[in-house]
Amino acid sequence: MEIVRPGYLPDPALDADAMEAMQRDIAADATFADDHGLTPDAVAIDEPIEETDPAQTTFDGDRPIVVGVDQAFREEEAVSVAVAIRGGRVIERAVGHAPLEIPYIPGLLAFREGGAIADALETLTVAPDLLVLDGSGRIHYREAGIATHVGVLFDVPTVGVAKNLLCGTPVESVSDRYLDAGERVAIEADDDVETCANGTTIGHFYQSRQYDTPDRRHVNPLVVSPGHRVATGTATDLVGAVCAGYKLPEPTRIADAAVGEQARE
DNA sequence: GCGACAG
DNA sequence: ATCTTGTCGC
Numbered sequence: 001m002e003i004v005r006p007g008y009l010p011d012p013a014l015d016a017d018a019m020e021a022m023q024r025d026i027a028a029d030a031t032f033a034d035d036h037g038l039t040p041d042a043v044a045i046d047e048p049i050e051e052t053d054p055a056q057t058t059f060d061g062d063r064p065i066v067v068g069v070d071q072a073f074r075e076e077e078a079v080s081v082a083v084a085i086r087g088g089r090v091i092e093r094a095v096g097h098a099p100l101e102i103p104y105i106p107g108l109l110a111f112r113e114g115g116a117i118a119d120a121l122e123t124l125t126v127a128p129d130l131l132v133l134d135g136s137g138r139i140h141y142r143e144a145g146i147a148t149h150v151g152v153l154f155d156v157p158t159v160g161v162a163k164n165l166l167c168g169t170p171v172e173s174v175s176d177r178y179l180d181a182g183e184r185v186a187i188e189a190d191d192d193v194e195t196c197a198n199g200t201t202i203g204h205f206y207q208s209r210q211y212d213t214p215d216r217r218h219v220n221p222l223v224v225s226p227g228h229r230v231a232t233g234t235a236t237d238l239v240g241a242v243c244a245g246y247k248l249p250e251p252t253r254i255a256d257a258a259v260g261e262q263a264r265e
Numbered sequence: 266g267c268g269a270c271a272g
Numbered sequence: 273a274t275c276t277t278g279t280c281g282c
Contacts, residue, residue, distance in 0.1 A: 071272075073273060104273070106270035113272070113273095135271045145271070166271045192269090213282065223271080272273050 001124050004155035005029070010114030012101035019111050023144035026152045027195050032138055035229035036157040038064055038130060040241035045088045045250045052083075052258050053090065060087025064129035066242055068251025069120065069150075071113050071134070072263035076100055080116035081259035084126050085251055095262055096120025106166065107141050110149040117150055130230075130238065131158040132251040136166050137227035137235070139187060139203040143195045151228025158227030159235040160203075161249055165223050167192040168202055178218055179207040184236050187223070204236045208243040219247055 003009065008026055043064050069082045077099050084092040096119030102112050117133075136145030137160030147160030168187040179185070184204040189196050196202070203225030210219050226235040242249045248256070 071273080073272090078273095104272060106272090109271055140271080147271095160271080162271050164271060167269090211282070217281075 001121050001127060001154055001156070003118065003122065003153055005153055008149065008153045009118060010111045010149065012111050012115065014111070016108065019108050020142060023142040023149070024195065026149055027143040029152050030143070030148050031229045032226050032231065034231045034234050036129065038157070038238060040237045043130065043238055044241045045085070045244045047088060048244045048246060049085065049088060049090065049250050049254050051090055052254055054092050055089055057087065057089055057091055060089070063087045065091070065126055066130045066132060066251050067124070067128040068132045068249065068253070068255035069117055069134070070252060070255035070259045071116055072259045073100065074263055078113050078116040079259060079263045080113070080120040081255050081262050082120040082124050083251060083255045083258055084124065084128065085254070090254060092124060092126050093258060094120045094123040096123060109135055110146040114146065114149060118153065121150070121154060128156055131156055131227070132239070132242065132249055133158055133160050133227060134162070134252060136160045136162050136223065137203070137225040138232070139166055139168050139223060139225040141167060141192055141194055143193065143202070145225065145227070147225065147227030155228070157229040159230055159239055160225045160227050161239055161252060162223040163220065170205055174205045174221060179205070179210065179221055181207055181210040182240065183207045187225075201232050203232060206236050206239060208240065208249070209245065209247045222247065
């Protein structure tokens with residue numbers, strides 16, 4: 001796929017102020033409303049995907065292409081793998097690389113990993129209808145997490161799926177209550193989110209999977225937020241549709257496994 | 266100064 | 273994210 005806004009290529013050489021300034025611009029260009037033709041039913045993945053390698057499919061040509069992206073790290077480079085899925089099957093896999101130039105800094109993740117992601121996505125030949133990124137989208141200090149950054153860079157619908165909350169406040173404490181599979185709890189902007197009014201819903205805790213027994217053990221919910229061209233509620237609906245029994249969405253699960261192998265080679 | 270902090 | 277085998281619990 002092709003980069004639509006080259007000016008937003010995440011350059012690790014920028015100083016922190018320039019990075020933050022770029023994020024404000026990105027947030028201003030981002031659309032946190034539905035601008036796509038997707039429905040949960042259309043993207044639904046009912047069974048866990050087992051084949052990590054691309055397979056040829058004559059069917060499903062009419063179904064949306066959902067791409068999962070994940071990174072792994074080696075000594076001095078980040079490796080990114082983008083896995084394209086259509087109709088519950090892997091149809092293409094692309095790899096990207098970029099030297100690791102800056103450390104991980106909360107809020108500036110895209111400038112550490114974005115180069116490798118862009119490299120992988122530029123190699124992808126199919127046109128994705130939705131990208132699922134590891135990390136936050138709108139749940140970010142400047143509403144420009146990695147999912148939003150990549151979405152605006154390529155002008156493609158994206159959602160962010162994180163395992164931990166970066167910022168924002170859930171409307172209900174999730175740490176003490178047991179959430180059933182399928183439940184969600186809205187996350188609102190607070191003082192840490194500098195670019196929008198407090199109380200704005202910027203994402204959800206989403207319980208993609210849960211243990212049957214309401215015992216002492218529970219699965220931690222995912223943190224879902226819109227990246228670009230997707231509304232908050234829709235982002236969670238779509239993520240729910242691409243989960244197939246595991247905690248993580250199938251696209252990220254497969255990308256996770258694929259990048260793991262790719263990184264140690 | 267202290268605490269918080271995606272991957 | 274990453275260093276890493278077995279192990280506790282459903």
